[in-house]
Amino acid sequence: MKVDGNIGLDLNKVAESAQEVEAAGYTGAWTAETAHDPFLPLLLAAEHTTTLELGTSIAVAFARSPMTLANTAWDLQAYSKGRFNLGLGSQIKPHIEKRFSMEWSKPAARMREFVLAMRAIWNTWETGEKLDFRGEFYKHTLMTPFFTPDKNELEGFGPPKVFLAGVGPLMTEVAGEVCDGFLCHGFTTEKFLREVTIPALARGREKAGKTMEGFEIMGPSFVVTGTTDEEMEKAAAGTRQQIAFYGSTPAYKGVLELHGWGGLQEELNALSKQGEWVKMGTLIDDEILNTFAVVGEPEQIAPELSRRYGDVIQRISFYAPYASDPERWGAVMSALQSA
Known part of the structure; x- marks a missing residue:
């Protein structure tokens, strides 16, 4: 299993973090x-590393056009020498519109259509084939040599892999059909991964005439751990808040x-409209916390993640590395990477 971390967004610290x-x-x-x-x-991470894969999890697709994103992704793939993964998400209606x-x-x-349009643009840049993408939402029919990157920039690795984030079965099926x-x-x-997500991805792959072979799934990443009671309590409190926010x-x-908790969504939504963010976290009891997150000491994390997801995911990402005890956390990573 591939194990991924994050490098933050502070440009003054990214190079060292990467x-x-x-x-x-x-x-x-x-x-x-x-x-x-x-x-x-x-871009900074690519400059200061040599083997680290780099990706967005996520970039908001609908905040951009297929053309602008095709350019950005192409350039990062070229500069990193094939190490870039383009992870996309839709965001929700209020954010896109407001x-x-x-x-x-x-x-x-x-x-x-967005992903297909972007792939059509990359294909034109790679092959010289006329750009003629016409869809319901996007139309790209003009590309001149002045605006075409040199195809040799991606020699040896090609355009980046495209990942898509989703929850609902429709978006998940799209990921299976048009993404990597x-x-x-x-x-x-x-339970949701096995009963909803995996079947939807398989339907999408079948639409595209493909199997799940070579398709990468990055698994859920809520982990509550620490090397002291204080760290554990802080991690648990923060995770309850995050679960409540999403819920x-x-x-x-x-x-x-x-899971039979549909009524909780209305409660959380009502509290969010009142700005009761702290109170929302108190509604996430231990059963809910342990269902969404893997909770335990560092040595317990890898076995439990492997038990839950080892046969269905290829990589996993954590919100932040636990750096207070690098040796213990290194053992967790090694165990996951050999799973």
Whole structure:
């Protein structure tokens, strides 16, 4: 199993952080699009590492056009010499319309077309074939030599792999059909992964005439651990808050419903509208915490992750490396990487 970490978004610290992650033995490092751009840190990370895979988990697709994202991904893939993975997500309607001032409609169908449009652009740049992509949401029909990157920039590795994040079965099926991998949302359980996610991915692969062979799934990443009681309590409190935040989102209600906790979503959503963020975390009891997260001392993490997901995921990412005891955490990583 591949084990990935993260390098943060502070451009002043990224180079050192990326080198530390690579030296610690992580397979890759991923950035998230939150308060800062997710791509700029990866450029610095690529400059200061040699083997570390780099990726976005996630970049918001609908905040951009297929053309702009095709350019950014191409350049990062070229500069990193084939180490870049483009991880995309849709975000939710209020953010796309009110934060990014972009269009929102039929997210699964739009995402499918977005990825296909981007691949059509890459194909034109690689082969010289005329660009003629015409879809319901995107149309790309103009490409002149002045705006075409040199195809030799990607010689030996080609365009980046495309990963897609999702929760609902429609978006998950799109990932299986048009992408190279799937990023499980942190708000995923073993039951949901096996009963909803995997079947949807398989349907998508079948649509594309492909099997699951070579398709990478990055597994859920809620881990509550630490080397002291204080660290454990802090990790548990933070994870309860994160689970509550995601649980308040209507789009993720299906995960709770599968476990018979559908009513919790309405409670969390109501509290979120009142700004009761701390109170929301108190609704996540131990049963819910242990269902979404692997909880235990460092030595217990690898066996439990392997038990839950070892036969269905190929890589796993953690929100942050546990650096207070590098030796113990290194043993966790080694155990997962050999799983």
